[in-house]
Amino acid sequence: MTNRNNFVDYFESHRFRGMNSRLSGRIRVLLPFLLLWLLGGTSWAAQRTSNLWWLPDVASKGGETIDQLLYFICFLTGGVFVLTQVVYIFFLIKYRSRRGVRATYSHGNNRLELIWTAIPTAIFIGLWGYSNHVWWDVIHATPPSDALEVGVTAYQFAFSMQYPGADGKLGRSDVKLISNDNLFGNDRSDPETKDNFTSAVLELPVNRPVHIRLNSKDVIHAFYIPEFRIYQDAVPGRTIDWVWFTPTKIGSYQLACSQLCGSGHYNMKAQVEVVSQQDFDKWYQEKVKPAPPPAQSEQKTAK
Amino acid sequence: MAQTIAHSGSELHGASIHGHHELSFFNKYIWSEDHKTIAIQYLFSTLFFMVVGGLLAMGVRYQLAFPGIPVPLIGGLLPKWLVTDSGAFSPGGYNALFTMHATVMIFLVVMPLLVGVFGNFLIPLEIGAPDMAFPFFNALSFWLFFTSGIVLLASFFAPNGMPASGWTSYAPLSSHGAFNGTQAGQSLWCVGIFINGLSSIAGATNYITTVINMRAPGMKMFRLPLPVWALLVTAFLLLLAVPVLSAAAAMLFFDLNFGTSFFSGDNYGQPLLWQHLFWFFGHPEVYILILPSMGVVSEIIAVFSRKPIFGYKAMVFALMAIGGLGFIVWGHHMFVSGMNLLLSATFSFSTMVIAVPSAIKTFNWMGTVWGGSIRFKTPMCFALAFVSMFVIGGLSGIYMASTPVDLFIHHTYFIVAHIHYVLFGGSLFGVFAGIYFWYPKMFGRMMNEFWGKVHFVLAFMFFNLTFFPMHNLGLNGMMRRIADPTLYDHLRSQQPLQIFITLSAFGLGLSTIPFFINFFYSMFKGPKAPKNPWNSTTLEWTLPSPPGHGNFEVTPTVYHGPYEYSVPGMEQDFLPQNQPAPDTVQLTVH
Secondary structure (H helix, E strand, O other), rough: OOOOOHHHHHHHHHHHHHHHHOHHHHHHHHHHHHHHHHHHHHHHHHHHOOOOHHHHHHOOOHHHHHHHHHHHHHHHHHHHHHHHHHHHHHHHHOOOOOOOOOOOOOOOOOOHHHHHHHHHHHHHHHHHHHHHHHHHHHHOOOOOOOEEEEEEEEOOOOEEEEEEOOOOOOEEEEEHEEOOEEEOOOOOOOOHHHHOOOEOOOOEEOOOEEEEEEEEEEOOEEEEEEEHEEEEEOOOOOOOOEEEEOOOOOEEEEEEEEOOOOOOOHEEEEEEEEOHHHHHHHHHHHHHOOOOOOHOOOOOOOH | OOHHHHHOOHHHHHHHOOOOOOOHHHHHHOOOOOOHHHHHHHHHHHHHHHHHHHHHHHHHHHHHHHHOOOOOOOOOOOOOEEEEEEEEEEEEEHHHHHHHHHHHHHHHHHHHHHHHHHHHHHHHHHOOOOOOHHHHHHHHHHHHHHHHHHHHHHHHHHOOOOOOOOOOOOOOOOOHHHOOOOOOHHHHHHHHHHHHHOOOOOHHHHHHHHHOOOOOOOOOHHHHHHHHHHHHHHHHHHHHHHHHHHHHHHHHHHHHHHHHOOOOOOOOOHHHHHHHHHHHHHHHHHHHHHEEEEOOOOOOOOOOHOOOOOOOHHHHHHHHHHHHHHHHHHHHHHEHHHHEEHHHHHHHHHHHHHHEEEEEEEEHHHHOOOOEEEEOOOHHHHHHHHHHHHHHHHHHHHHOOOOOHHHHOEEEEHHHHHHHHHHHHHHHHHHHHHHHHHHHHHOOOOOOOOHHHHHHHHHHHHHHHHHHHHHHHHOOOOOOOOOHHOHHHHOOOHHHHHHHHHHHEEEEEHHHHHHHHHHHHHHHHHEEEOOOOOOOOOOHOOOOOOOOOOOOOOOOOOOOOOOEOOOOOOOOOOOOOOOOOOOOOOOOOO
């Protein structure tokens, strides 16, 4: 049975041979790498000039560590991909059906099986070790005691922030108390909650750790700021208090809900402003100063 | 064609199985208990659903590239829950589009294509059995599946339209009409998924019983062709995972309609319970959707390389390992859900470990083409592409297995790219390979090779142009399930890429046209298929194309493993399973 198809014919055709003779052997070997470099170079350049292809510039301390891990995986998987595909395509061309050449009769090789089981296992477990190390250092670490505490409650379809006021403490809260009148579930018997103030913008001082107390009023929402490499679902019925990060660059960002939460999900976002410590203090003083009676402030929250 | 199926073998076995010779029209085509007819019923219905799911995908892509611009031609005809007054998709309508795209593609296309079509067609033929163990159950399974499809699609006509809380239906969005606004559609979703689950359970029971009990003499477990092994492992996954989803869907239905609060976010329910139940099903489901394709691809690569599969037992053990480990990795969908952070570390570990058997399979496929005599027929092209696409899908999975990186790219287009590389570049390419490969056996005619290649080249090209750039969208923080990316500062700059992807997706949609034309044209006008057009060794190729009712005139005896190609010392380069090796020839046992 001759099964020489167009693909095989092409590789044996004069045109292809002509191409071969024109290119020296070395260039032919380097060609794929050249292409890869061109592609890589273009996308690198594209990343520099616009945000079309690649990661948004990182703007938090933990984010830098996460990016290092991401790049490491990028190189690892990229290397594995190129290596396997080059070998694979080489096999496909070399072992194409040829007249009079019979396939090798082989059912396998146990030593090879052992090798290609052991090596990936080692790599994957090593990668897990590295990932887990970062997870422990960046995500699971206890927030520093001088961190700015901010309460964030998500609801269909907006975010509301609560700052601790003059005393620097948010005070006790309980998810059971969350309602339209009390978005943050503040325990009003606790005096520390009295001077808390709310904001529609997440205003943050640069280079100071921020500790988020995350709640949801109705369905599952998410707290996602791509530049900070931070994501956490906000789950109704529980308070999530392990999210913390340190913004490192002054600028405007967007806090987006990234968990489908209903028909208004597409536009559920809030502004994040990272400012200098002085600007932050100024903003904070203005917010604290009017100090309206607590009841009024709560009503404002509920709209 | 269907006539031949019903007639040619009925004198031989039909009588002994069903106790009568002539089957009425109804029993031949509608309520057929012949596994081959049921497979074809599955095939036709899934291809119909594939068109529906594909059109929904086109809608999704249209909206992302051209948000707020009225849908050309049909915009004015679409119902009010789907479009705004101007005829552009509304944000809520967009949510319904992607919810139903995923639901249809997973539950009504890929799963039944693999399990329903290949499971039904191949298991009895490849193990040398006359039919399934429970033919009545088998027919029931198909009609339950078909009903579930009708119920799910009926939501189009429900008040407020189709469900819109994602195929994952996270509670409490999905469990309260007040939150999702589509109480009726969401209820239909629960009912449809429940019925679909019953169908899967009936099918899985059948497959397991058939493979365990009805193998031909000599067909030892380690002589089973790999598609049968893959389908067997899949059947176990179905049997253990699907009831969990069915139960969860019933609970969700109660929450929606009877005021229970299993999953509610108030002080009585637990939203994360839904996610645990859903992903306890959902992750094995991912392997349900890929394992049969792996089996099909293994067989096709061996046939067209004219070589025994490299490391048959390693392949089988890898299938089992994936199946087993598949049950302890579901938490990797929940790293950011609010689940305990310590638990994330353990799920991350099991997820890294499950990558090992997938790597083993890839290396064995490469080992199979090594030293082969490769024929690039259409099924082989799809099978070879499967391997590369699966490598991309597998490698991109590593990003998500690494918890801190997952934190950033979870719920972005990176994950959309990943699942499509596995489910389309993987599962569906495997399905196409299988259809081109077994079409002659199913319909007794050959498909056109040239148009098959055209389909392959277009599908391969547009598939990659559509889904590869989605990795980049995701890395730039493009969230999933956002109806209008231009509303976000960090996404506005990548709108040209969105438009590029949408145009490629339209190309991908159109690339199936040569396939459909080829498929239906060849059924009537294709050249008659010989018994064994690919010179293959498994038992189905010893039968006429298509095989008669009852399959085997004489129960075959099996003498050796399934992939004895290019045995040294033999004139012909394949040795069918039912032929003993000549005395002069020594088969290696691995």
